[in-house]
Amino acid sequence: MLSMLRAAWLVFLHMFRKRETVQYPEERRPLPARWRGRIILSRDPDGGERCVACYLCAAACPVDCISLQATQDESGRRYPEFFRINFSRCIFCGFCEEACPTYAIQLTPDYEMSEYMRHALVYEKEDLLISGQGKYHGYNFYRVAGMAIGGKDKGEAENEEPPVDVRSLTL
Amino acid sequence: MIEIVRHLVIIFGLLFVLTTVSAGLIWLERRLLALWQDRYGPNRVGPFGLLQVAADMIKIFAKEDWIPPFADKPVFVIAPTIIMVATFLSFAVIPFTPGIEVVSLDIGLLFFLAMSSLGVYSVVLAGWSSDNKYSLLGGIRAAAQMLSYEVFMGLSLMGTVMLAGSFNIRDIVEAQRGLWFCIPQFFGMVVFFIAGVAETHRLPFDLPESENELVAGFHTEYSGIKFGMFFVGEYLGITLISALITALFFGGWLGPLLPPVVWFALKTFFFICLFILLRATYPRPRYDQLMAFGWKVMLPVALLNLVVTGGILLAKGA
Ligand code: SF4
Ligand code: SF4
Numbered sequence: 433m434l435s436m437l438r439a440a441w442l443v444f445l446h447m448f449r450k451r452e453t454v455q456y457p458e459e460r461r462p463l464p465a466r467w468r469g470r471i472i473l474s475r476d477p478d479g480g481e482r483c484v485a486c487y488l489c490a491a492a493c494p495v496d497c498i499s500l501q502a503t504q505d506e507s508g509r510r511y512p513e514f515f516r517i518n519f520s521r522c523i524f525c526g527f528c529e530e531a532c533p534t535y536a537i538q539l540t541p542d543y544e545m546s547e548y549m550r551h552a553l554v555y556e557k558e559d560l561l562i563s564g565q566g567k568y569h570g571y572n573f574y575r576v577a578g579m580a581i582g583g584k585d586k587g588e589a590e591n592e593e594p595p596v597d598v599r600s601l602t603l
Numbered sequence: 604m605i606e607i608v609r610h611l612v613i614i615f616g617l618l619f620v621l622t623t624v625s626a627g628l629i630w631l632e633r634r635l636l637a638l639w640q641d642r643y644g645p646n647r648v649g650p651f652g653l654l655q656v657a658a659d660m661i662k663i664f665a666k667e668d669w670i671p672p673f674a675d676k677p678v679f680v681i682a683p684t685i686i687m688v689a690t691f692l693s694f695a696v697i698p699f700t701p702g703i704e705v706v707s708l709d710i711g712l713l714f715f716l717a718m719s720s721l722g723v724y725s726v727v728l729a730g731w732s733s734d735n736k737y738s739l740l741g742g743i744r745a746a747a748q749m750l751s752y753e754v755f756m757g758l759s760l761m762g763t764v765m766l767a768g769s770f771n772i773r774d775i776v777e778a779q780r781g782l783w784f785c786i787p788q789f790f791g792m793v794v795f796f797i798a799g800v801a802e803t804h805r806l807p808f809d810l811p812e813s814e815n816e817l818v819a820g821f822h823t824e825y826s827g828i829k830f831g832m833f834f835v836g837e838y839l840g841i842t843l844i845s846a847l848i849t850a851l852f853f854g855g856w857l858g859p860l861l862p863p864v865v866w867f868a869l870k871t872f873f874f875i876c877l878f879i880l881l882r883a884t885y886p887r888p889r890y891d892q893l894m895a896f897g898w899k900v901m902l903p904v905a906l907l908n909l910v911v912t913g914g915i916l917l918a919k920g921a
Contacts, residue, residue: 436885443639443884452641 463541468524470542471517473557474535474566481561482536482573485512489528489537497521498528507582509574515557520550534573538566614705621694625838630656632838632879639883660831668827671733678732683822683829686725686836690843693718697846698773700856700863711772712764715847716757719802723749725836726804726811730821741820744890745811748801751897752808755905756798762791762912763851772847776855785852790908792852794901799848801897803840805878807885810893845874 454461476482485502503513528537547553565571580586587594630645630653637644645652670679696711698704708714723746730742764770766787767778775784785792801808812820822833849855849870856863888896 440880440884444880446639446641449641451643453643455643 463543467541467543468526468539470519470540470545471522471528471555471560472538472540472562472566473515473560474538474562474568475564476572476574477565477570478572479563480509480572480574481511482534482571483512483515483532484510484534484536484573485515486510486533488531488533492527492531493522494525494527495521495523508579509581512557515560516554517560518554519545520553535566535568535571538568540566610705613703617694617699617703617705618691621691621839621842622835625835625842626656626660628838628841628875629659629834631875632882635876635879636883639880663831664828666827668829671735671824673734674824675732675734678728679824680829682725682729682732683825683832683836684725685728686722687832687839689718689722689725690836690839693843694846696772697843697850698776698855699846699867701773703864704773707771707773710770712760712770712775712851715772716753716760719756719843720749720753722802722836722840723753725833726821729825729833730811733821733824735824737817737819738821738823741811741813741817741823745804745821748804748808748810748893748897751894752798752801752901755794755897755902756802758902758905758909759791759794759798760851761909762788765912765916772850772855776850776857779854779857783852783854783857788852788908788912790904791912792848794905794908795851796844796848797901799844800878800881801893803837803844803878805837805841806882807887808893809887810890813887841875841878842871845871845878848874 474482483500485500487500487502490496490498490500497518498516499518500515501513502510504510524539526539529539545553574581574584574589576590576592578586578589578592586592633655634644634646634652645655648654648658670676693715695705696708696714698707726745726749727742730738730740730745733739763775763784766784767775769775769778778784804811810820811817812822814820817823822830825833846867849867853870855870856867858866861869
């Protein structure tokens with residue numbers, strides 16, 4: 433009985449404690465450094481789209497919320513014809529970022545994505561693509577990859593030796 | 604003519620004030636619970652979040668009022684009104700001040716006990732007509748709990764009746780001019796308070812609802828304004844019990860300096876806050892514990908209080 437009265441008194445005293453609540457829009461808590469938020473598609477240092485439409489992110493996504501269609505431009509560069517992420521399904525696991533071979537898809541610290549309409553959470557490529565390089569600077573997939581595209585033949589990439597002509601080899 | 608107008612003003616004034624107060628209590632409860640849990644509670648809508656009440660009202664009126672197809676329609680519709688009507692009727696016998704009272708019944712206290720027993724029907728019928736096992740369980744619990752707590756709720760009040768020599772609540776208040784009954788009737792007050800909490804099925808005695816086992820107990824199937832009526836009925840019940848404790852044990856409107864209305868309101872407010880503090884503090888007991896506590900502890904205490912009070916009165920009188 434006495435302990436019950438004491439309990440009530442202790443609860444009452446909580447009135448004078450510091451509040452735990454963070455008054456969100458006015459007050460914000462610092463985010464952890466590796467916060468995984470809204471997803472973006474970045475560009476390489478030359479301003480080209482980094483994404484090569486390899487589908488690895490779509491395959492890695494555990495909730496299948498990425499959908500894209502690969503296509504090629506006249507120079508042979510692959511890029512996504514459309515790239516769509518349904519953020520109402522995304523669980524912000526970051527697997528897409530891990531899977532991406534070109535640093536194209538990246539998660540950012542933005543988490544304020546509320547919408548009134550559910551379909552407004554489906555982001556198209558225009559919504560995803562940013563003008564900068566995101567978290568990883570100075571990386572251009574086509575400059576280091578051995579693939580031949582318009583204006584860069586095999587063997588001309590950074591740190592790449594010219595290909596060996598097998599017919600020139602003598603025994 | 605003037606008399607009739609005066610009565611009508613009092614009646615409708617009371618209806619208005621009580622509805623507003625019980626709606627405001629929703630805000631108060633949320634704020635106080637938050638305070639005691641180191642939170643802020645609703646503080647966005649209007650000053651101090653006061654307009655939260657209005658927002659809640661708009662929401663509850665705009666919600667779909669759904670009656671499940673398997674429910675017993677007439678009973679389902681009438682159940683929530685019973686609790687409102689019974690509680691409002693109980694307020695009729697409470698003297699807020701010497702001037703503000705709907706009717707000064709000589710059997711005022713008995714009338715209140717009768718009305719609070721009628722309130723049980725609301726919960727039981729709601730549980731039964733919903734045709735849902737959780738609701739039914741809630742209804743059954745409510746019936747058992749409220750009937751058994753009713754017994755010593757009545758008994759606990761008899762001490763004050765003996766001291767005042769009347770069932771009229773106004774006379775009881777007047778009889779406390781010298782000494783508030785909370786001192787000679789301390790045990791009666793404690794028992795009545797506990798029974799009152801059980802009667803309004805508030806935490807820690809909210810077994811008819813017990814969200815974590817019965818979904819929402821007797822009002823599981825209710826939505827929209829019907830749910831709102833149960834809700835407001837509950838807060839009306841809190842106000843009623845607080846007002847009664849004030850009138851029966853804490854000298855009603857009596858008090859120095861301030862006008863009687865203010866005294867009554869202040870005391871009632873204190874007990875309402877106490878109700879909320881109970882909710883913030885205690886966990887819900889098991890159902891058999893609740894029953895055992897009622898019959899094995901509360902009833903003997905109430906009886907003993909009655910016998911001792913009677914004995915002392917007899918000895919004095921003789
Ligand atoms: S963060 Fe996870 S869930 Fe979201 S798109 Fe990437 S892989 Fe899919
Ligand atoms: S974002 Fe990365 S993983 Fe996804 S298709 Fe483009 S290049 Fe491939």
